[in-house]
Amino acid sequence: MYQYTDFDKRFVKERAAQYRDQLERNLSGRLSDDEFRPLRLQNGWYVQRYAPMLRVAVPYGELNSAQLRVLATIARDYDTPEPGLFERAQTTQDAIGGIPAPALTKSYAHFTTRQNLQYNWIPLHKSADVMDLLASVNMHGIQTSGNCIRNITSDERAGVAADEIVDPRPFAEILRQWSTLHPEFAFLPRKFKIAISGALEDRAATAWHDVGLHVQRNAAGEVGFRVMAGGGMGRTPITGTVICEFLPWNQILNYLEAVVRVYNRWGRRDNIYKARIKILVKAEGPRYKEEVQAEYQRILTQDGAPHTITQAEFDRVQACFAPPVLAAHTGVSAEVIHSQLTKAADEDKDFARWLQQNVASHRDPHLRVVTLSFKRLGQAPGDATADQLDAAAVLADRFSAGEARVSHDQNLVLPWVSAQDLPALYEQAKALGLAKPNIRMLTDMIACPGGDYCALANARSLPVSAAISERYQDLDELFDLGEIDLHISGCINSCGHHHSGHIGILGVDKDGKEWYQVTLGGSDGSTLSGAPKAGKVVGPSFSSAEVVDVIEAVLQVYTDHRQHGESFIDAVNRIGFDPFKLAANAARHPSDDEALSTAA
Numbered sequence: 083m084y085q086y087t088d089f090d091k092r093f094v095k096e097r098a099a100q101y102r103d104q105l106e107r108n109l110s111g112r113l114s115d116d117e118f119r120p121l122r123l124q125n126g127w128y129v130q131r132y133a134p135m136l137r138v139a140v141p142y143g144e145l146n147s148a149q150l151r152v153l154a155t156i157a158r159d160y161d162t163p164e165p166g167l168f169e170r171a172q173t174t175q176d177a178i179g180g181i182p183a184p185a186l187t188k189s190y191a192h193f194t195t196r197q198n199l200q201y202n203w204i205p206l207h208k209s210a211d212v213m214d215l216l217a218s219v220n221m222h223g224i225q226t227s228g229n230c231i232r233n234i235t236s237d238e239r240a241g242v243a244a245d246e247i248v249d250p251r252p253f254a255e256i257l258r259q260w261s262t263l264h265p266e267f268a269f270l271p272r273k274f275k276i277a278i279s280g281a282l283e284d285r286a287a288t289a290w291h292d293v294g295l296h297v298q299r300n301a302a303g304e305v306g307f308r309v310m311a312g313g314g315m316g317r318t319p320i321t322g323t324v325i326c327e328f329l330p331w332n333q334i335l336n337y338l339e340a341v342v343r344v345y346n347r348w349g350r351r352d353n354i355y356k357a358r359i360k361i362l363v364k365a366e367g368p369r370y371k372e373e374v375q376a377e378y379q380r381i382l383t384q385d386g387a388p389h390t391i392t393q394a395e396f397d398r399v400q401a402c403f404a405p406p407v408l409a410a411h412t413g414v415s416a417e418v419i420h421s422q423l424t425k426a427a428d429e430d431k432d433f434a435r436w437l438q439q440n441v442a443s444h445r446d447p448h449l450r451v452v453t454l455s456f457k458r459l460g461q462a463p464g465d466a467t468a469d470q471l472d473a474a475a476v477l478a479d480r481f482s483a484g485e486a487r488v489s490h491d492q493n494l495v496l497p498w499v500s501a502q503d504l505p506a507l508y509e510q511a512k513a514l515g516l517a518k519p520n521i522r523m524l525t526d527m528i529a530c531p532g533g534d535y536c537a538l539a540n541a542r543s544l545p546v547s548a549a550i551s552e553r554y555q556d557l558d559e560l561f562d563l564g565e566i567d568l569h570i571s572g573c574i575n576s577c578g579h580h581h582s583g584h585i586g587i588l589g590v591d592k593d594g595k596e597w598y599q600v601t602l603g604g605s606d607g608s609t610l611s612g613a614p615k616a617g618k619v620v621g622p623s624f625s626s627a628e629v630v631d632v633i634e635a636v637l638q639v640y641t642d643h644r645q646h647g648e649s650f651i652d653a654v655n656r657i658g659f660d661p662f663k664l665a666a667n668a669a670r671h672p673s674d675d676e677a678l679s680t681a682a
Contacts, residue, residue, distance in 0.1 A: 331391070631671075
């Protein structure tokens with residue numbers, strides 16, 4: 083992991099002290115709420131449906147065990163609503179369409195699809211204490227909000243993946259330092275998100291970002307970047323356009339300076355729904371690429387390429403990502419270890435399934451990458467209790483050199499697990515409820531907090547996700563269905579990435595009632611999903627009471643018509659959209675016909 087310098091540590095602590103001064107002036111009335119609002123937002127503090135929400139930056143998803151323990155402390159000691167607030171909020175959680183609303187929860191954190199962490203109940207007057215706690219372990223909320231360059235995200239297996247070409251983490255860190263408090267890009271037309279990957283498989287959903295970067299090698303073995311721009315979800319889902327096939331690695335900051343500068347100059351500021359870079363790239367087509375190239379050449383020639391990455395600086399940052407010192411292997415070969423694990427799997431079906439779904443290969447044949455599943459009945463996707471965060475810290479210390487990663491799919495990954503330790507890790511994770519073998523399965527769904535917490539949401543995500551999870555608890559059935567990406571968003575802002583789900587669910591507001599659109603055939607760009615694309619809507623919106631039946635009907639078409647070994651997404655692409663659409667619409671409840679005619 084990147085090691086903070088004395089400057090880095092001082093910067094984060096001074097920022098926390100600055101925020102404390104701003105908060106105290108606001109609470110004393112010397113700084114109005116309107117004046118304080120942009121200041122708290124620049125530190126990750128929103129005001130949501132019931133209480134403040136804090137978004138904590140987790141650059142490229144990396145966490146150490148000390149940070150996990152502090153995050154657990156914040157959940158336990160500070161994610162506690164004001165007296166009476168929680169109870170009042172709980173009374174508003176009515177059942178929707180026959181689906182009981184899950185109980186609101188406190189003393190937990192929420193992993194997001196962009197590798198951040200959020201809290202939903204911290205009282206504002208305690209927020210400065212929380213910022214001090216975060217700063218004590220080199221964490222903050224800087225640029226997790228606002229029209230600026232947000233948290234840089236990456237592959238949760240970066241630096242350890244068996245299919246990796248170049249480790250993207252040193253570049254991600256250099257990008258983080260370049261973009262943090264960048265004076266020219268503090269007030270962009272809209273928020274700006276960058277994702278970077280260095281592997282054959284795109285586990286960072288780069289095509290769905292404002293800028294997507296792929297680190298690669300050309301035929302001569304030279305390292306460079308394939309640059310995409312203009313990806314994004316929301317009201318207009320668009321995948322990124324390649325604007326540079328191969329950029330020398332040391333020029334990436336100069337080139338991004340041009341990319342963002344052209345957007346800052348020409349991006350729309352008159353309409354919030356058309357302000358993202360994807361609208362500019364789509365509207366201008368080749369002209370946008372030409373403008374970027376012209377600006378890039380000006381930066382190189384007239385400005386003297388001020389952001390060129392020197393070899394010395396790259397080497398300094400790269401040294402922070404050296405593999406950890408691990409316990410020496412016992413001398414047992416990788417082949418023997420594999421044989422031992424195979425034997426153990428033959429004797430324990432549950433362990434075999436866990437190995438299949440939650441354990442991935444590592445660049446070191448003696449090691450494995452293990453995903454801890456936080457998706458279980460009674461717990462919303464992405465949520466982690468204080469006790470679970472503490473438990474994850476213990477597992478990270480014992481089995482993964484004190485390191486964990488937040489995944490795009492809202493789980494935690496242990497990147498440095500000895501293959502010989504897998505049985506012991508499995509037993510401990512199972513006892514903690516973190517070993518469910520459902521990674522990439524239907525119940526490993528992505529979901530935003532939705533209308534239960536978010537003031538922007540049109541509908542609730544959590545009751546729907548809970549109902550689907552309850553319906554598909556049989557592991558035999560889940561494994562028969564195979565790997566399926568199910569994504570749920572509570573509104574068109576698409577924080578649950580519903581567009582890229584094999585099955586996507588979007589909450590919509592129709593005449594003051596909660597309804598849900600269902601999409602099929604989306605892809606985030608991973609090997610399983612194929613080329614990135616947005617799913618297609620299967621028909622008019624469904625009531626909440628119909629959603630589970632619609633999902634069941636769609637999956638029945640798949641099981642009836644799949645070929646041997648064919649995945650759900652492959653079947654959708656082969657069979658075509660219409661049979662699934664017919665089945666989905668046939669699942670409507672007759673009693674809802676009158677409501678449907680109003681909502682359609």
